[in-house]
Amino acid sequence: MSSAKPSLGTLIRHLIELLDGDVQAAYEAGGLAWRPRYTPVLRGLLSLGPASIKAMAGTIGISHSAVSQTVAQMTKDALVELQPGTDARERIVILTPKAQAMVPALQRQWAAVNAASDTLDAELSTPLSGIVGEAIDALNRRPFGERIMAEAEALSTPEHP
Template sequence: MPYSQRTHGVLLRRLIEHLDGAVEQAYVDAGLDYRPRFTPILRALLNDGPASLRTLSARTGVTHSAVSQTVSQMAARDWVSLEPGKDARERIVTLTAFAHAQLPALRRCWAATAAASEGLDADIGQPLADVLGRALEALDQQPFSARLAEASTALSGADQ
């Protein structure tokens, strides 16, 4: 089936498979036990220092639940450590010495990813991040659930 005849969900899942699969393989090839989903958290910790899960969620735009799961995976691989916060329920995430030691290899992978992304952008004739950003902004203005409800109402009215 041509890509133009597939649904948004199928296309987005396929795109993620292509991108994350290739990037994850690049990490493996570089000898890193690292996942693409670690990057927003690692960069937030590099840029702004140790933080709670809630703060990391706000900094990265990733849900609290996903941050919690990702941080657990990162801790299991020694990329981060967790320490108690001021509140007994709060945990503070900190980069480990191991993570800092891996930064040169990670930065090389990130540079290669950025260069590959620029090539993809050139092939499609526009920055993919811009297209995805505009889609997310449109959905912030009117969620897809509201769009579905409107379409369903319009189609129900047309059936009558």
């Protein structure tokens, strides 16, 4: 009996598990209480300074909802604080001294992760970083949901009962 071919989603989730799991383990081995998902938010704050969730989402290319959820987790871990913005709905995210103290060690860890990524890319027939970038660009041009709907419609035609 043959096994089914893994779907794209399954393959991507497995890849993320392999990558994030080892990045997380490296943080722990380095004595850092840090989650990989915090990195884009921290990098955004290092670039922008104190910023709204909306501004960070636009800068780091992650949805407002995902940034908001990550900021909530980082707040619980005392890595960021929220201050009121110019209107009642806006919240400004700032780094805590705890997070600021971690930055040099995190930057060293990021350098190691980037170097490891380069070695992975060198082993592949096409660099993973390039393919992922191309996929993101293609999905920005035509979202996957549109593609699914078009294929579902095509499959429901008389030629495809």
